[in-house]
Amino acid sequence: MILTVTPNPSLDRTYEVPSLDRGEVVRATGERVDPGGKGVNVSRAVAAAGRRTVAVLPLGGAPGALVADLLDAQGIEVAPVPVAGATRSNIALAEADGVLTKINAPGPELTAAERELLLDTVRRQAPGADWIACCGSLPRGLAPSWYAELVARVHDAGVRIALDTSGPALLAALRERPDVVKPNAAELAEAVGRPLATVGDAMKAAGELREAGARAVLASLGADGQLLVDEDGAWFGAAPVDAVRSNVGAGDSSLAGFLVAGGRGPGALASAVAHGAAAVQLPGSVMPTPGDLDPAAVTVTAEVPVDRVLREPVS
Ligand SMILES: Nc1ncnc2c1ncn2[C@@H]1O[C@H](COP(=O)(O)OP(=O)(O)OP(=O)(O)O)[C@@H](O)[C@H]1O
Numbered sequence: 001m002i003l004t005v006t007p008n009p010s011l012d013r014t015y016e017v018p019s020l021d022r023g024e025v026v027r028a029t030g031e032r033v034d035p036g037g038k039g040v041n042v043s044r045a046v047a048a049a050g051r052r053t054v055a056v057l058p059l060g061g062a063p064g065a066l067v068a069d070l071l072d073a074q075g076i077e078v079a080p081v082p083v084a085g086a087t088r089s090n091i092a093l094a095e096a097d098g099v100l101t102k103i104n105a106p107g108p109e110l111t112a113a114e115r116e117l118l119l120d121t122v123r124r125q126a127p128g129a130d131w132i133a134c135c136g137s138l139p140r141g142l143a144p145s146w147y148a149e150l151v152a153r154v155h156d157a158g159v160r161i162a163l164d165t166s167g168p169a170l171l172a173a174l175r176e177r178p179d180v181v182k183p184n185a186a187e188l189a190e191a192v193g194r195p196l197a198t199v200g201d202a203m204k205a206a207g208e209l210r211e212a213g214a215r216a217v218l219a220s221l222g223a224d225g226q227l228l229v230d231e232d233g234a235w236f237g238a239a240p241v242d243a244v245r246s247n248v249g250a251g252d253s254s255l256a257g258f259l260v261a262g263g264r265g266p267g268a269l270a271s272a273v274a275h276g277a278a279a280v281q282l283p284g285s286v287m288p289t290p291g292d293l294d295p296a297a298v299t300v301t302a303e304v305p306v307d308r309v310l311r312e313p314v315s
């Protein structure tokens, strides 16, 4: 079973628009609503892969009830933590040329009692889990050390931890030795405090996160592919994509692909890349099913193209 923890889930609204003209009324040509938040998406992708998952998340207000209904309709088991504040709604504006603009709300502030209940709920679910994926930003009320505390507590129970967060919350958790962290290029650059221009720069930065405590680093580099660095070495994986429809949740789909394939080594990296490539070709944050995957299109190599300039460098 793969347990996911999403401290700040969301109701994701995606509008497809011809183009984004500031100051104008923009008429959407398509609209969809998805249950969101990074861990929620990992659960959706794990379930789409046919594996058991439980999603732990605070839920509040009418948007929270809708998130619960949508997850129920998708057959996803939820361990809800009722909270007084309303779950946030995040907006994605997907333009016809593939550019996506996202507006993420801060979400409710959790009280001390809600914070405790969230930790307790994770602790109660943890014993049955092969992996716990702790994902996304922290809501107000949770200190940057929250993930670090969570990792320390559940690691003691022998459960493997995947962590996908950024900034101080990521840095603080590294010392607790998460089994894998999944930064994207911007998060990796922020973590090492340097720009990333090449795949080699990303590999060096991933190595530094390992030195700081991460056992493995799965870095997602958008259109450039993915890099896995662990105690056995480094691998680079990529898959061509003809047309990107929405990259919302592509990183979450990748992490799910990595975990359902064992969470270790080049085989799991290939699965992560296949899931990422499939996710970007689906609307909104729809997660791929096995039929959407094209494993034959994925290449994984131990000869990391260190001199390759990133298509989307991080300055
Ligand atoms: N334009 C693209 N073309 C091909 N593959 C892509 C593209 N964008 C993303 N991918 C695939 O999806 C993976 C995850 O994308 P990305 O690095 O953007 O994740 P992310 O920023 O964590 O996303 P999110 O936070 O929305 O889940 C990439 O590593 C790659 O495999």
Ligand SMILES: O=P(O)(O)OC[C@@]1(O)O[C@H](CO)[C@@H](O)[C@@H]1O
Pocket (backbone or CB within 6 Å): 008, 010, 012, 035, 036, 037, 038, 041, 090, 102, 104, 135, 136, 137, 138, 248, 249, 250, 251, 252, 285
């Ligand atoms: O604000 P956070 O927690 O960093 O990210 C939240 C979010 O952008 O992440 C998911 C895509 O990865 C979306 O479902 C959701 O809206």
